[in-house]
Amino acid sequence: MSKTKMQVFLGMAVALVIVGLLGLSPARADYAYYYPYFASSNGEMIGLALANASADPATVSIVIRDQDGVVQETSNWNLPARGQKADVIGADLDCKGSFLIYSNRPLTGLCFLFTNDMATMYDIPGTQKLNTKLVFPQVAQSANWDTGIVLSNPGDSAVDVTLKYRGTDGALAPGTMVLHLAAGGSAVAPLAELVSDKEDGSVELTSSGGIVAYAVYNNFKEAGGKFSAGLAAVDPDDQDNNYTPPAVSQYAAIAAAAADFSSGAHALVGVEPPRPAQLNLLPAVSDMIMAADGPYFYRIQRFMSDSIVKFAAAAPATPIWQFSTKAGDGSSSDPHDLIFVGGGHGTSTKAYMPCYGTTKLWIVNPQTTQDGDFKTGEIDLSAYADADKIPEMHRGVIVDGKLFLLLQRLDRDHDFEPGQAYVAVIDVETDQEIDTRPRRGAEETDLKGIALPVKNPWSIAYSSETGKIYIQAVGRFPNSWAGTPADYSGGIVTIDPDTYETAMLVDDGNDEVHPYGNFSGMALVSETRGYFISYAGWGNNALWGFNPTTGKVDATPLEAFPGGVGITTIAADGHGKLWVGGNKGTVTIVDPGNHDKVEQVVHLGLNPTTDGIAFGSWE
Numbered sequence: 001m002s003k004t005k006m007q008v009f010l011g012m013a014v015a016l017v018i019v020g021l022l023g024l025s026p027a028r029a030d031y032a033y034y035y036p037y038f039a040s041s042n043g044e045m046i047g048l049a050l051a052n053a054s055a056d057p058a059t060v061s062i063v064i065r066d067q068d069g070v071v072q073e074t075s076n077w078n079l080p081a082r083g084q085k086a087d088v089i090g091a092d093l094d095c096k097g098s099f100l101i102y103s104n105r106p107l108t109g110l111c112f113l114f115t116n117d118m119a120t121m122y123d124i125p126g127t128q129k130l131n132t133k134l135v136f137p138q139v140a141q142s143a144n145w146d147t148g149i150v151l152s153n154p155g156d157s158a159v160d161v162t163l164k165y166r167g168t169d170g171a172l173a174p175g176t177m178v179l180h181l182a183a184g185g186s187a188v189a190p191l192a193e194l195v196s197d198k199e200d201g202s203v204e205l206t207s208s209g210g211i212v213a214y215a216v217y218n219n220f221k222e223a224g225g226k227f228s229a230g231l232a233a234v235d236p237d238d239q240d241n242n243y244t245p246p247a248v249s250q251y252a253a254i255a256a257a258a259a260d261f262s263s264g265a266h267a268l269v270g271v272e273p274p275r276p277a278q279l280n281l282l283p284a285v286s287d288m289i290m291a292a293d294g295p296y297f298y299r300i301q302r303f304m305s306d307s308i309v310k311f312a313a314a315a316p317a318t319p320i321w322q323f324s325t326k327a328g329d330g331s332s333s334d335p336h337d338l339i340f341v342g343g344g345h346g347t348s349t350k351a352y353m354p355c356y357g358t359t360k361l362w363i364v365n366p367q368t369t370q371d372g373d374f375k376t377g378e379i380d381l382s383a384y385a386d387a388d389k390i391p392e393m394h395r396g397v398i399v400d401g402k403l404f405l406l407l408q409r410l411d412r413d414h415d416f417e418p419g420q421a422y423v424a425v426i427d428v429e430t431d432q433e434i435d436t437r438p439r440r441g442a443e444e445t446d447l448k449g450i451a452l453p454v455k456n457p458w459s460i461a462y463s464s465e466t467g468k469i470y471i472q473a474v475g476r477f478p479n480s481w482a483g484t485p486a487d488y489s490g491g492i493v494t495i496d497p498d499t500y501e502t503a504m505l506v507d508d509g510n511d512e513v514h515p516y517g518n519f520s521g522m523a524l525v526s527e528t529r530g531y532f533i534s535y536a537g538w539g540n541n542a543l544w545g546f547n548p549t550t551g552k553v554d555a556t557p558l559e560a561f562p563g564g565v566g567i568t569t570i571a572a573d574g575h576g577k578l579w580v581g582g583n584k585g586t587v588t589i590v591d592p593g594n595h596d597k598v599e600q601v602v603h604l605g606l607n608p609t610t611d612g613i614a615f616g617s618w619e
Contacts, residue, residue: 011526017464033101035111035126036152036186036212038064040093043116046079046124048067049086050078050101050109064090066097069153069184071326079105098152098186098212101126125232130154130210134233136203139165144222148232148544149189149203149215153181159209166202173201181211188290197563205233250574251313253614254295254587256606257286264288265301267604268316269587271573271615277602281317282309289609291338292616293366294346296320303334303357309513310366314617323374325353325362332357337395337611339403340366341428344617350376352403354393359385361393361405363431379431383447386419386509388412393424395611397462397469399497401428404469406457415482417460418455422447436500450500455489458520458610459611462497466549469495472522475508488514492522492532492546505551506532516544516553523570523578524548529592531578533560533567539583541567545596558596560588571613581608 014338018201038046052058058079064072073090087101101107141148153159163177177194179187195201205213219225250271256495257264262287269277285305290297299309306327310320327333334357340348353362359382364374384391384407392412396405403426411417425434425448435448442451454473461470475490492506508519520541521533529550533541535558543561546553555564566583573579577599578590587602 020578031103031106031128031607032154033103033107033126033128034126034130034152034154034212035101036101036150036214037113037124038090038095038097038099039113039317040090040095044113045088045091045116046099047112047114048089048109049084049111050077050079050107050509051084052082052105053108054105055081056105057081058083058103058107060107061102062089063102064093064097064099065184065185066095068097069182069186069364071184072097088145098154098184100154107473109277109290115228125214127212129235130212131233131235132207132210133235133237134205134207134211134213135236136205136213136215136231136233138217138231139190139191139195139201139203140199140217142197142199144219144225145199145217146219146221147191147195147203147217149188149191149213150186151179151181151205152186152212153184153209154212155209156183158182158185158210159207159211161205161207161211163189163191163194163496164204164206165198166204167198168200171237175597182534184493242371242414249617250589251614251616251618252571252573252579252587253290253292253299253311253313253316254581254604255288255290255299255586255609255612256604257288257609258606259583264609265291265606266316267606268297269602271575271577273600275589275600275602276549277604278316279604280606282319286609289336289611290614292614293340293343293348294524294617297614297616298333298338298366300338302336304332304333306335308335308338308353312616321369321371325355327358327360333360333362334358335362336393338364338366339396339398340396340586346616350428352396352405354396354405356392356394356551357390359390361426363564377431379426379433381405381424381433384409384422384424384449386411391422395456395460397460398428399462399469402426402434402497404460404462404495404497406460406471408456410456415479416476418487418489421452421455421457422472423452423457423460423474424449424450425500431576440500448481450502452493453502453504454491454493455487459522461522461524463524463548466494469499470505470522470524470548471495472519472532474518474520474535477518477535478537485511486514486518488518490519492519492551505548506553508548521567521570524594525572525576525578531570533570534563536563539566540564543567543570543580545592558590560590560596560598566607568608569612571615572616573615577618579613581613583607587613 040566059386060077111124161179165173252269254267265280265283287302301307306325309322325335335357336356339352341350361379363377394406394410405424407422409419457473459472473490476487478486491508516534517536520535524530542557542563569581580588589600591599
């Protein structure tokens, strides 16, 4: 084949090596990579670069065959762990054909054709999948356009390949072309015999055995023609492999408030880059947080607003419903969370709503569209009420069919003095409180819940990797207006959800030594990476990393948040990225996998509220 004809069917760069696992005969190798074309004549040669993707050494065999399937050369490369090699293959041969690669380790790499004078160089695609049915989505044969199709049969038996042309109207044209490929053989289809005067349409290939195919569409027939495009053949019946859905698997619903807390609104931000944002949606009060369940999110409007608004992520500014959460006596229930039973898909018919201003934990149905059907029951937690007659129920998580609910127990009649905090445990099947005392071996007490070794718990999260529940507690912030100093009785503790045993993981210190100040937020990314916000005064926060398994805290805070900045909240998305809400109207996305570098800053215009970020999924 001449150099000119080679340009006709190879054209421009087509593809990199496709990497992955293919079940090949164990006697041959664990991984196989098939290449439809090889050339080593008329000044054309093949360059190959391979990298070992494994932490173990790789043994690689490169087998070159002519178009009749006869092996012309076999060479072996030994690649060290993570090693790489690049070289010309079959340089001493004078033939055309195809080649394949066997390896005991997964490989990545690049294959290309080049000419000795280095005037031209083209990538050649490789694949790991053989198909019996393929489609080229665009072919043309005319006075100006040409399509070259290369077919390769890497198998051990001969195959017959039938080519049919289908016009732009979807109808099959009369006539077929049948090519016979020997075992290991290859060919270039004389497509002009099938399609002679068409500038559009497609070609379908069916084969009696698995083959590899690719083509190039070009205008080299024109005087001065220089345009070409590589065409990948696809299996029309394998849509799961041929179609990659848009990367919009998650969204973040964010409640935000004005700097003076005079008003608020919510935003919807895509979790995957470029993270498109819809801002300042449906302005309302400033005291609100968010909850999400699959494609639906809920704006929880708290103290004295007492309502919940449901939205679909597909229409984030249009309420589906808005229900009141006022207490039976007309007082403010002050809802602080919405915890879905069997959540994650937007179909939950049961959720728990902690009421910070009452003694009743509401049981609700998020699926109803009638206000009167929203509340389906309640659980009385008045046993935990302190001097102000309410237990300050806050947030919760469901683990193994049990709701673990934070009870802050602050005395609001005495400057919100923090008392003994508890976690109430509720059976979500029966809605009955579980008595944790026998399993813990607790001393005699009237309260069934778990007494915490910290005060004023704010955040709660469960890690399936460690099997522990994590609770971050504040203690008490200093208050110059009330004249109360900081109380360092917070930190991070764990609870075993089976034994109910607690353990101090990170201590915030004492009056004399408190290197982090008070803790004002927590997020878990993995079993070895978590974060907490430290508080040293209004607008004076830092962000620290810690190990949720060992409790070890980083020696210094994150470079992007070293202290002296306002951090309102933190949350971890489903891709292991940390979202940091700031008091400058921003959300900063931090990548823990890249040394906590800032990946993006999303400008909201309003400040994310505490607990104001909830992640849902586009389902």
